[in-house]
Amino acid sequence: MKSHGKWIWVGAALAVVATGATWGYVARSKYDHRKGFPLLNEIYATNPAEVRDDGRVLMGGRSPAEYFDHVLLLLKEQFVDPIRDETPLAHGAVTSMLQSLRDPGSRFYTAEGWKRHLAEMEGEYEGLGASMVILWKGEDADTQLPLTIVSVFEGGPADKAGIKAGDVIEEVDGRWVASRSLFRELAVAGEKRRNGEITEEEYQKEFERLRDKSLNAISINRAIEILEKPSDEPIKLTVMRNGKPVKTDVRLDSGQFEPISKEGEVIRIRSFGHGVDVKLADLIGSSESVTIDIRNNFGGSFEVMERCLALLIPKGEYAKLLTKRSKEPAPLSLSTGAEKIRQITVVVDKGTAREAEVFAAALRDRAKAKVLGGETAALGILCDRFTLADSSGYTITRGRFADLSGTLLYSMQSDSAAKSEDAKKVAGGASQ
Amino acid sequence: MSIFTKLIIGIGLFVVTFVGGYSLRDIAAGKPPELKSIPFALGLRAEQKSTLDATRTFAQVLANLELKFVGEIDRQELTYTAIQGMMDALKDPYTAIMAPEEAKIFDERSRGKFVGSGGIGAELSPDPMGARIRRVFKNGPAALSALRPDDVIVAVNGKQIMGSEIENVVDQIRGEEGTTVRLTIYRDSTKQTFDKVMERRKVQIQDVYSELLSGDYVGGTKIGRLEVRSFSETIVDQFDEELAFLEKAGIAGLIIDLRGNPGGLMGAAIDMASRFVDGRLIVSMRRKSGHAERFYARSGLSQRKAYPIVILVDESTASAAEIFAGALRDYRIATIVGEHTYGKAAVQNVVTLIDGAQAKITIARYYLPNGDLIQRIEDENGEYALGGIKPAVDVTLDRGVTPGDPVKDNQLRRAAEIILDKIQ
Numbered sequence: 001m002k003s004h005g006k007w008i009w010v011g012a013a014l015a016v017v018a019t020g021a022t023w024g025y026v027a028r029s030k031y032d033h034r035k036g037f038p039l040l041n042e043i044y045a046t047n048p049a050e051v052r053d054d055g056r057v058l059m060g061g062r063s064p065a066e067y068f069d070h071v072l073l074l075l076k077e078q079f080v081d082p083i084r085d086e087t088p089l090a091h092g093a094v095t096s097m098l099q100s101l102r103d104p105g106s107r108f109y110t111a112e113g114w115k116r117h118l119a120e121m122e123g124e125y126e127g128l129g130a131s132m133v134i135l136w137k138g139e140d141a142d143t144q145l146p147l148t149i150v151s152v153f154e155g156g157p158a159d160k161a162g163i164k165a166g167d168v169i170e171e172v173d174g175r176w177v178a179s180r181s182l183f184r185e186l187a188v189a190g191e192k193r194r195n196g197e198i199t200e201e202e203y204q205k206e207f208e209r210l211r212d213k214s215l216n217a218i219s220i221n222r223a224i225e226i227l228e229k230p231s232d233e234p235i236k237l238t239v240m241r242n243g244k245p246v247k248t249d250v251r252l253d254s255g256q257f258e259p260i261s262k263e264g265e266v267i268r269i270r271s272f273g274h275g276v277d278v279k280l281a282d283l284i285g286s287s288e289s290v291t292i293d294i295r296n297n298f299g300g301s302f303e304v305m306e307r308c309l310a311l312l313i314p315k316g317e318y319a320k321l322l323t324k325r326s327k328e329p330a331p332l333s334l335s336t337g338a339e340k341i342r343q344i345t346v347v348v349d350k351g352t353a354r355e356a357e358v359f360a361a362a363l364r365d366r367a368k369a370k371v372l373g374g375e376t377a378a379l380g381i382l383c384d385r386f387t388l389a390d391s392s393g394y395t396i397t398r399g400r401f402a403d404l405s406g407t408l409l410y411s412m413q414s415d416s417a418a419k420s421e422d423a424k425k426v427a428g429g430a431s432q
Numbered sequence: 433m434s435i436f437t438k439l440i441i442g443i444g445l446f447v448v449t450f451v452g453g454y455s456l457r458d459i460a461a462g463k464p465p466e467l468k469s470i471p472f473a474l475g476l477r478a479e480q481k482s483t484l485d486a487t488r489t490f491a492q493v494l495a496n497l498e499l500k501f502v503g504e505i506d507r508q509e510l511t512y513t514a515i516q517g518m519m520d521a522l523k524d525p526y527t528a529i530m531a532p533e534e535a536k537i538f539d540e541r542s543r544g545k546f547v548g549s550g551g552i553g554a555e556l557s558p559d560p561m562g563a564r565i566r567r568v569f570k571n572g573p574a575a576l577s578a579l580r581p582d583d584v585i586v587a588v589n590g591k592q593i594m595g596s597e598i599e600n601v602v603d604q605i606r607g608e609e610g611t612t613v614r615l616t617i618y619r620d621s622t623k624q625t626f627d628k629v630m631e632r633r634k635v636q637i638q639d640v641y642s643e644l645l646s647g648d649y650v651g652g653t654k655i656g657r658l659e660v661r662s663f664s665e666t667i668v669d670q671f672d673e674e675l676a677f678l679e680k681a682g683i684a685g686l687i688i689d690l691r692g693n694p695g696g697l698m699g700a701a702i703d704m705a706s707r708f709v710d711g712r713l714i715v716s717m718r719r720k721s722g723h724a725e726r727f728y729a730r731s732g733l734s735q736r737k738a739y740p741i742v743i744l745v746d747e748s749t750a751s752a753a754e755i756f757a758g759a760l761r762d763y764r765i766a767t768i769v770g771e772h773t774y775g776k777a778a779v780q781n782v783v784t785l786i787d788g789a790q791a792k793i794t795i796a797r798y799y800l801p802n803g804d805l806i807q808r809i810e811d812e813n814g815e816y817a818l819g820g821i822k823p824a825v826d827v828t829l830d831r832g833v834t835p836g837d838p839v840k841d842n843q844l845r846r847a848a849e850i851i852l853d854k855i856q
Contacts, residue, residue: 009438013445020446024453060786064511065491071515071529071791072486074783078793079522080720088521090484094493096517097510103503175813182594186561186586190625200623207561207623214560218813225812324502384500388489390482398500 068093087390094394104133105383105397114393116228118385121300122273126254127228129156130163131298131353133379134220144180147220149239150377151298151351154257154270161248163239165296165351165377170245171238172226178217182210230254259300266347268293269308272300272355277307284311289343292363295373299354302382309362310334312344318362320406321382321399329402332358344369353377361403380409490514512789524794526778532788550609550632554579555661556602557692557748561618562586562593563601566692566834573630579617581834586625587616607632639664642674644681646838649845653852656683657844659836660704663696663752668703675707685851686737687844689744691770691835695751698727698798705759706730708737708766714759717779717796725796729759740854741766742847745823746835747816750774758800758821768823769847775808775819825850 059067076083083089095108109117116126131150146168152158169177186207193203218226226235231252238247259273262283269276269292284290290312299305309318315337320329346369348360357380363369380401387393400410494514497505512531519527530538553572556563563585568575587593588604596604605613614629641659656678660671678686695701702714711731718724743757743766754773760766779796799805800821808819825846833840 012442016442016445017449020449021453021456024450025456026453027450028454028457058508058787059511062786064494064507065487067511067785067787068490068515068518069487071785072518074791075519075522075527075793078720078781078783078795079527080524080778080794080796081522082720083522085483086486087484089518090486090489092517092519092521093486093490093514094517096520097490097493097497097514100510100513101497101501101503101505103501106501182560186594193623203623207618207620211560222813322502324500381502384496386493386496388484390484392484394493396496396500397502399502 090388091392098394098396102136103397104135104379105381105395108394109392111391113228114387114391117393117395121259121271121298123257123259123271124254125153125156125256126230127252128158128163128250129153129253129255130158132169132224132227145220146179146240147177147223149351150353150379151296153255154296156255156257157250157252161237161250162246163237163248163250164241165349165353167239167241167246169223169227169237170240171236172218172223173235173237174216176213176217177220177223178214179220182214186210227252266291266293269297269356271297272302272304272308272359274301274304276300276304277311280308281311284342287342289345291345291347293347294352294356294360295347295349296351297353297356297359298351299356302355305355305359306334309359310336310338312338312342313362313366314338314341316366317404318366319358319404320402322402322408323399329406329408332401338367341367346371348373348376350375350377353379354381354383357409358401358403361401361409365404376409378409378411486518490518515791524778526776526780526792527794528792530790530792535784535788535790538790550611551606551635552577552579552613552615552630552632553635556585556598556605558598559584560594562596563598569635572635573633577628577630579615579628580619582620584618584620585615586618589614590616609634639667640670640674642678644678644683645687645844645848647845647848648839650848650852653685653855654681654683655685655687655848655851656681657687657689657836659689660693660753662693663698663700663704663756665697665700667696667700668707671704671707683739684855685739685848686741687744687847687851688741688766689836689844690749690753690757691744691746691843692748693750693753694748695753695755695776698752698755701752701756702727702729705756706733708734708741708760709763710734712763713801715755715798715800717798719796737765740851742850743768744835744843744847745770745773745821746829746843747771747774747820749821750776754806754821755798755800758804758806761821761824762801762804767825767850768821769825769850770823770827770843771829772816772822773806773820775806775816777805777807777819 062070072086072089075089091108091110098106098108116124119125120131130152133148133150134145135148137144137146149158149163149165149167149169151165152163168179171177189198189203189206192198193200198206229252234249234251236247237250238245240246257270259271260267260269260276260279260283262268267280267283267290269280313334315334317331317333319332321332322329344363344367346360346363348356348371352360352373353376357376357378360369360371360376361380364371381397382399382401383395384398385393385395400408402408494507494510497510498507512529515529519529551572552574553569554565554574555567555569557566558564561584565574565579565581565583565585567581568579585593585601585605588601591604593601593604605615607613609632612629612631614627616625616627618625639661641661643657643659645655645657656675658671658674658678660667675686698715705714706729709729710733712729714727714729716724716726741760743760745753745757745768749757749770750773754776757766757768757773761768777797777799778794779798780792781795783791783793785791797805797807804821806820809817811817827843827846829835830840830842833842835841836844838844
């Protein structure tokens with residue numbers, strides 16, 4: 001009887017053990033899910049191991065995440081300094097992934113930078129007061145990565161210093177922004193010397209100049225970091241404009257602009273920030289003709305831009321979007337549109353970029369708007385924004401805009417002289 | 433046992449097994465269990481998470497790119513790129529990943545297969561425009577093609593090399609014996625750029641050079657200069673031989689020139705230090721765990737030198753060369769002259785991954801006998817801020833001067849003056 005009682009207790013103990021362990025395991029899984037993340041092995045499965053067409057198994061048959069995790073573990077075990085927080089490692093990984101795409105719209109932002117990025121389209125900025133991108137040109141040894149001004153914010157430091165859309169940042173505080181190989185320049189000088197266009201002395205001077213330049217350089221990322229923060233002292237900036245250097249002093253600070261306002265008869269849209277569509281509806285009112293100035297408009301929210309369009313053009317297709325999935329540009333359409341079409345004039349410039357470019361193209365194609373002002377930036381890209389758990393974020397280029405006729409509003413080249421024929425600007429044909 | 437005791441035991445068992453079950457997957461994955469999350473799992477506390485999980489973030493971004501990005505992506509390439517980015521965040525320039533193809537080339541190069549046996553018989557140093565010839569070996573192809581020190585190689589076989597690592601340039605120049613290579617040379621003195629085609633030949637690399645200083649500034653005093661180019665396996669024998677030669681010539685002072693010496697085998701540095709230091713600590717290596725390994729000079733090989741010794745260093749003096757210089761400084765055997773050294777105090781482990789890629793990870797740092805960590809620290813612009821060995825006498829090399837130039841080398845002149853001061 002006594003031993004029988006003992007077995008009951010042993011059984012009870014086993015039951016306790018089994019329940020405890022199971023609950024523990026389940027609780028752990030729940031914890032992972034509650035954090036908003038799938039389990040690690042589910043993550044491993046999101047990107048299965050890859051087998052190439054030639055039968056080659058990549059990464060030892062591991063999925064990218066599993067492979068990555070393995071190296072992370074090695075670092076945690078072996079690296080000389082303890083790794084307490086993975087956040088910087090995650091930032092580093094995302095930064096270099098996105099940068100390796102060589103795409104002007106795909107970029108990682110720290111928490112601070114992300115806040116700034118999101119605030120920008122609402123009219124708040126810090127630093128230079130301009131929207132910048134790295135444009136990629138060429139391959140390998142001759143690759144150039146000019147840090148290019150897309151749009152200049154009205155009344156901001158860049159605007160005051162006379163910096164223009166399309167300028168390329170060459171020097172920050174006297175230091176060259178390392179953006180290309182200098183060999184080509186040396187070769188050009190060498191050629192000139194051979195042809196007797198310059199003297200030995202001049203060639204020697206050029207050689208020394210290029211050497212000093214390469215020795216006194218900062219990385220593009222560092223340049224961006226400097227230019228996106230306020231500075232106590234004015235900094236010296238050299239930009240290249242039409243192939244010539246222009247020097248200026250800029251005091252980097254923080255400031256604001258109004259995303260939309262009305263000046264006289266002209267409605268000025270500086271960015272497609274939150275609520276711009278509502279304000280636009282007010283400003284248009286019942287007027288028969290509207291003039292919209294979108295010079296130096298660097299885009300903003302795609303949805304807001306579409307809602308603005310819906311006030312001005314009839315519903316239906318207004319432009320196209322080239323994405324990974326579509327070989328041909330897929331239509332972009334509005335489900336609602338304006339009942340009556342007004343007489344519209346739209347003013348653009350080289351600083352009209354991204355959503356603003358497709359906006360202008362749609363007005364031209366669907367409302368017979370008169371487009372004034374020449375070429376736009378040819379940076380008609382649509383970016384998706386993703387916010388990470390630590391409030392940092394990143395953008396990925398999802399598509400490239402084309403107008404109704406299918407002409408891309410995008411080209412990889414920055415200086416207009418080098419622009420290819422298939423990348424015609426919105427206003428190219430319609431300007432007067 | 434009372435029912436009460438049994439209940440306590442029961443509860444205890446439950447808690448223990450719950451924790452066990454909870455941590456099971458973490459332990460299986462080789463990670464410390466996330467115990468701090470238990471209260472959250474039990475619903476006791478809502479956890480504020482403001483940090484990122486590296487792997488999850490990577491997987492999320494990769495998935496988004498595959499789904500959304502307008503262009504083509506290469507998952508494998510992106511994985512290596514992401515890993516390199518993660519390693520960059522550790523702010524240690526020696527922790528890096530090499531993709532399988534790259535690792536294979538690297539391996540073959542170390543085993544001498546890839547580069548073949550032929551070279552041009554010249555020693556190169558980095559230059560903003562390409563690679564600068566530092567030294568031309570006697571009777572080598574470069575010498576026969578009339579190349580001179582200070583010529584700058586700007587292209588190899590027509591391919592521009594500006595911005596390439598010096599190791600890559602050397603790889604491009606080297607090849608099988610008997611094959612040819614075309615170099616585009618810029619000559620500073622004549623401002624000419626010209627091409628030279630030369631046949632690759634077997635090259636004997638000499639790591640130690642000796643000479644008696646010939647500049648006017650030494651007067652009639654015999655001062656020897658021993659230039660040690662790198663710490664290779666045979667360095668100690670070469671060193672002994674050349675030093676014996678100088679001592680036989682009756683030198684009154686010795687300059688050990690470590691400028692441009694990138695290091696090499698730590699063992700070779702310790703062996704060489706054993707010629708001056710007897711049985712004492714040369715370097716200690718510390719891992720993350722705090723575990724320190726100490727390396728001592730060998731006993732019975734050292735000889736007290738009757739003449740003063742100066743060690744010349746510059747910013748390219750690194751690693752094993754810094755260990756050697758640091759030991760001789762700390763035991764007051766030599767005076768350090770020149771510019772601060774590079775500051776490489778990192779020891780790497782190379783791990784071969786499942787697909788043949790290699791991860792190079794810094795696993796330890798070394799400390800000089802006096803406890804100094806010479807780890808280089810760079811500022812936000814990536815330029816030298818701190819670290820390395822600080823010379824007792826600071827001398828910057830004059831612009832446009834080649835180290836070792838008997839007349840113009842002002843660092844060498846200063847080193848000789850210090851020796852002359854000491855023997856008076």
